[in-house]
Amino acid sequence: MRSNPLTTLLPFLRWFPMSGATLRSDLIAGITVALVLVPQSMAYAQLAGLPVVYGLYASFMPVIVASLWGSLPQLHTGPVAMLSLMSAAAVLPLAALGSEDFIALSVMLALMVGVLRLLLGLLRMGILVNFLSSPVIVGFTNAAALIIGLSQLSKILNVPFPRTDNFVLDLWTVVEQLPETHLPTLLFAIATFAIIIGARRVIPKIPGVLLAVLLTTVVSWAIGFERNQEVPLAAIQDAEARELATGYASTQRAIDSLGVTTARINQDIRTLAAEKNDSSFADLALLEADLRVLNRELSQRKLANNERQVALHGLRFEHVIGDDGRDLFYRHGTVPAGLEADGRTWRVAGVDGDQVKMMGGGAVVGSIPAGLPSFKAPELRMDFFWTLLPSALVMALIGFMEATSISKAIAAQTRERVDTSKELVGQGLANIVGSFFSSYTVSGSFSRSAVAAKNGAKTGLFAIFSAIAVMIVLLFLTPLLYHLPQAVLAVIVMMAVFGLINVRSLLRAWQIERQEAVVGVITFFATLAMAPQLANGILLGAGLAIILFLVRTMKPRTDILGMDAEGRLAGVSMNDVEPIGQNYIIVRFDGSLNFVNASRFEDVLLEARAKNPQARAVLVDGSGINDVDVTGEERLRDVIATFRDNGVEIYFTSLKAQVYDTLRRGRMFHLLNENHFIRTKERALEFMHETFDSGDELRPAAPAVGPSTPVLG
Structure with missing residues (x-):
């Protein structure tokens, strides 16, 4: 079915016509999400090194734009923990934490991330995320979750957290200050944790985060905590x-x-x-x-x-x-x-x-500027552009990967279709427009999207309702948040990110493919060691994953084949079987024959010949060869000529149609004729036995007859 060009340009038109039931569902979901969004956004802003009001700014215009131009109706965009920490890590080396320059560069970074995501979406380059293998993503996410969560420890203890280029040493400085813990602050943190957990079990319909914020703020005001x-x-x-x-x-x-x-x-x-x-x-x-x-x-x-x-x-x-x-x-x-x-x-x-x-007391949120963010073009500091670009690219991909995984998880329940390129466009526009309203980098939120889906959100209108709620908070309710303890926001961040830690996936990867699991573990420790520069950790992991892929491509699985007890062809090295035939060898090559591994193919045949010097023929099982490039075809001809000079013929069986067509378009049939291409393995085995192991005199190869199709089998 062809898509409507108008809805492609303006995806939100798909919401209409809207029934009263849909409107009610979106309103309820929007209000519920807003109850989580307000405290979360303030906590994540502090994680990004910004005043809490910038978290509210990031929960206003970006939310509206992403909902209008996104692909999945239930996806809620706004501040998220991982990108908040990555934003702080990218900007911190360039400006003092919380300074005007720090804020300006954070907003500029959001613009850069938005432009990159928009370009990737318009060019339909969502496939770039495939360069990040699952173990790399899991290793990075686990390390980032630990870094994000532990970075909040100082607020729970109410002690200084020096920020340097070494997160582990900074964290150790915090641990050394444990004797200096401010007891009332620690009690607020413990109470917040207890309220959120208790609300989940006793009154799950009421957001525990909201309940914790309300109760702790009232208590903080009543006892004069600050x-x-x-x-x-x-x-x-x-x-x-x-x-x-x-x-x-x-x-x-x-x-x-x-x-x-x-x-x-x-x-x-x-x-x-x-x-x-x-x-x-x-x-x-x-x-x-x-x-x-x-x-x-x-x-x-x-x-x-x-x-x-x-x-x-x-x-x-x-x-x-x-x-x-x-x-x-x-x-x-x-x-x-x-x-x-x-x-x-x-x-x-x-x-x-x-x-x-x-x-003389504990730390609270303090004064939050009232009023909506004004329209203001982000300050472009070109002297920092190239320094921020690598982080912006990684944040664009990580944020997109996060949003995509969330979208697919929710779409599996709602049976909605997710267009990753359209989602990139929506996320890109959200960051671009948001940067003109003092927003820092945003992305899709798993927790808020899950809340929206659970509460029956039908269209992206629910996100607009949540943004309106944030607008009301900015206009009228900021004085009520003055006495909210900082430790409460720290616990909210901790509980959100520690839920992302996934050890089982790495254990499962170890059982499936240990090399990939090792890359995931290296990514985990590298991200911890390189923190707060998180981008370096995942770039290293992606590089190792690509190198591992190239090594596998260069050395595909190969083996000499024999016959097992059930009469099936099986590899000699992996099974207790003997090679088939006295005067011929069957070799399996499981990989595309290209410039990366063409020499490997030649080496495999030479090794097989060295192990069986009496062989007069080699049968290549090509069922695992998916394609052949120019280098592969040239090397194949060289191998055939070399073996023929030594009295050994090479045959092929079970070649895929596209591989056979490639060889036919080349000059392969100047060396071989149709007798050398046998369609089925059963017929190939009969032919090899009759020709080379029957006791009759070996027949020389027939003269080349030009391009043709296989006739045997």
Whole structure:
């Protein structure tokens, strides 16, 4: 059935006409998804290193666009855990976490991912995902899930999480701070986990995530969970703390300056590289040397500030009001006589210049800007374009793979047809349009799509209803989320991603094909080792999978055949059988005969001849040969000529039609005639026995008669 060009261009027209029952189902599904979407989107925004409001921005326009131009009605697009972490990992080396530059580059990355997905969809290149084998995907997903989940541990403990180029060392820094755990924060995390699990078992119709957000926010407000105070550096009445804070502020200024300098040098390097003349090459070498020195210094200063941050957080203070009414903070146990502390334990939460942020409670979401995102073209920072491009490509493919797997899983239940290229177009447009409304990278969400399908979503209108709910939150409800503890969002992320861990698939891969399983395990450990640069892990895995495929193609399965007890042909090396015949050999070649393995084919025949020097003929079982290219045909003719010079004839049986046609179009029949091509194995065995093992004098090959069809059998 031919598709309607109008619905191809505007897929959402397929929703109409819409019945009242469909509208009600979509409304209920949309509201239910929105209850999960709002807390999830804020949690994932923090995972991406962005303020929580950007998660809500990413849940507005991208959701609407993807629903209008996507392929599967039940697929819900928006912030997802894996791409959120990959976005942070891609941008973090280029800008300070949470800074204006960091936000601008995150939005630019969304635009790049959107353009790549759109191009892949328009060119119908969804097949590229096939380069990622199942064990590679499983290994990467397991590692990414662990990285994403464990990256939230610091928020559950309420301790600093230094970000460097080594995730494992960063995580170990968090683990070392276990004695510094903020107990109320940990209790909120445990309560969130208990509420979500309990809701699933007791009241499954009510989203446990929503219930946890509501209850913990109310409790946080009631007990005054957050207590922050920003004071001048002089308010800290401890020499060690002031020295650490002063050093931190000074080093941070140096880091910012070095960041500007390295960005300028990177731009100069690209400009000189484009000129390509003798003088520019000399300048280029000098600039690259300077850049290496500056990057090394930048890395060292960041490490030093990470250590200061952890050291400052480990100090405990008591808050008192001085005689002159000023706020003063003394190290725990050093408050002078006559001054009364407020009874709380305070710690340093951050340093900004000569101002110190003191925290006397736990971390909450805080103020969320009210209002919808305004239309604004994303800032194109071409000096960072080539740096971000590899990550953008991997994110485009990973996001598409994730959305496709979700779509196919849901389509299997709803019996909808999924067009992967159309889905690429929808996802691409969602990211492109979203970037003009301050959205970072989005993709299809498994959890929200499953909720939509479970609650009876019929068309993509349900996603638009969920976006409208987010719009209402942005316009009117953001003040209510102020007291939501950060630990609650961390638990939401943890529970979402740990459900993606799949060990059984790797165990099953080990039972089926151990080499592929090893590649999956290598991908897992490489992704962990290379974190936070997750793109490098999956690129390595994909490269290993392709190399493994090429090795298999270069060395297809081959064997000399014998006859088993049931009268069937079987490989000698894998079965306890003897080769058939005294004066001929039967060889099986299971692979296409092409430029990659043509020499392997020759080697196999030579090895078979060496093992059976008395043989006067070789019968090639070609049932496993799917095609022959030019190199394969040329090498085949060389082998036939070489063997004939040594008194050995080569015959073929069970060739596929396309292989036979290729040989006929070549010059093969200048060497062979129809007697050398036998259609069935049974007739070939009879012919070989009668001709070479009957005791009669061996007959020479008949003269070539030109192209013809097989006549024997």
